[in-house]
Amino acid sequence: MPQPPPPEAALCWLWLAHSLGPASPRAGRVMDWCGGDAQRAWDERESPAFREAAGPAAARRARQPGNEPAAFAPVLARCQALGVRVLPFDHPDYPLALTRIPDMPLVLYCTGDPAWLNAPALVGLVGSRRPDSYGRWGAAALGRGLAENGAVIVSGLADGLDSECHRAAVEAGAPTIGVQGVPIDRTYPSANRLLREKIEAHGCVVGEYAPGDDAAGRNGFLQRNRLIAGLARALVVVQAKERSGTMSTVAHAERYGRPVYALPGDATRADSAGTNRLIQAGRARLLLEAGDMLEALGLAAAAPAPARQAPPLSEAERKVLACAGAEPQSVEQLAAACGMQAAALAAVLMRLELAGFVKALPGQRYILL
Numbered sequence: 001m002p003q004p005p006p007p008e009a010a011l012c013w014l015w016l017a018h019s020l021g022p023a024s025p026r027a028g029r030v031m032d033w034c035g036g037d038a039q040r041a042w043d044e045r046e047s048p049a050f051r052e053a054a055g056p057a058a059a060r061r062a063r064q065p066g067n068e069p070a071a072f073a074p075v076l077a078r079c080q081a082l083g084v085r086v087l088p089f090d091h092p093d094y095p096l097a098l099t100r101i102p103d104m105p106l107v108l109y110c111t112g113d114p115a116w117l118n119a120p121a122l123v124g125l126v127g128s129r130r131p132d133s134y135g136r137w138g139a140a141a142l143g144r145g146l147a148e149n150g151a152v153i154v155s156g157l158a159d160g161l162d163s164e165c166h167r168a169a170v171e172a173g174a175p176t177i178g179v180q181g182v183p184i185d186r187t188y189p190s191a192n193r194l195l196r197e198k199i200e201a202h203g204c205v206v207g208e209y210a211p212g213d214d215a216a217g218r219n220g221f222l223q224r225n226r227l228i229a230g231l232a233r234a235l236v237v238v239q240a241k242e243r244s245g246t247m248s249t250v251a252h253a254e255r256y257g258r259p260v261y262a263l264p265g266d267a268t269r270a271d272s273a274g275t276n277r278l279i280q281a282g283r284a285r286l287l288l289e290a291g292d293m294l295e296a297l298g299l300a301a302a303a304p305a306p307a308r309q310a311p312p313l314s315e316a317e318r319k320v321l322a323c324a325g326a327e328p329q330s331v332e333q334l335a336a337a338c339g340m341q342a343a344a345l346a347a348v349l350m351r352l353e354l355a356g357f358v359k360a361l362p363g364q365r366y367i368l369l
Helices: 008-020 028-034 038-043 048-052 055-063 068-080 096-100 113-119 131-147 163-169 192-204 220-233 245-255 269-281 315-323 332-336 342-354
Strands: 084-089 107-112 122-126 154-156 175-177 204-207 235-239 260-264 358-361 363-369
Touching: 008 028, 008 038, 008 055, 008 084, 008 107, 028 038, 028 048, 028 096, 028 131, 028 163, 028 315, 038 131, 038 332, 068 084, 068 342, 084 113, 096 220, 107 113, 113 204, 122 131, 122 163, 122 220, 131 154, 131 163, 131 269, 154 220, 163 175, 175 192, 175 220, 192 204, 204 220, 220 245, 235 245, 235 269, 245 260, 245 269, 260 269, 315 332, 315 342, 332 342, 342 358
Parallel strands: 122 154, 122 235, 154 175, 175 204, 235 260
Antiparallel strands: 084 107, 107 204, 358 363
């Protein structure tokens, strides 16, 4: 009897993401085990190796009746109908930064231009949903200053300082990335629909919940915070209380090894207590203006010029970054791994070195930064 054809790869990714669940701490283990191949995970879902990588609960979900790749065809069709891009782990536009975190999302959903997810200078800006005038000023000033000098602002598209940060980038004519904690076909709060349209015109909106997927509930916003921290090369806290969702984003940034900056505030105000304590405890570097962190991002201060925005990575650049690693490799080794001619590879490596993605070592060897 002939074997049925293997399921479509995109459907396997949707099945695997559903089986593991959002923010699974075992996502990285599963990717290491299957080599980034969701079809292999489907084929070997009953194996002891899959159970060990995914954990007992996810392994049980993976084998539940009705939980199979074909069941997710309506999700894929709805995304296509809505113009939502589906970015599984192996997609060229999947953000390289998220492949370095253990609880990576296996599938992202995106509206706008997903190429900005791999821009070289992503900066997370977060803070209070109910800021005072000082907080709004700080978010606007820092957001505009960073955007005008080549940084791509990443924030949560929420009320308060998130909106101020996105709006500052949009007004500077610069790209910005909104990270959602709700299904990709919704905008929360709904008052930000117009702002979202402007963000999509200059950058993109991304999240890990499919259209119509309301399973996350309130946890979706906390899980969203790890994506902001994971995408960003550095995190800036503008204004926050000591106990707030912003502090969960800080904790994720620390867990991922991202530097944290904080704008100091009035010591008598609870709204600035969180940022002041971060600075006092040495968990954040004091930030007074955008120029204080440009050098660390590999950016030089310049007159406002949207044209200075760093272009998205090309397909060849993403391929080389996927092949590079912490161990030094020669040009010949990288050329073989990437399937590129040495001459073409040398030009790509030069661009990546100037952008701060790789470092050249003696003997024409390269490592990933």
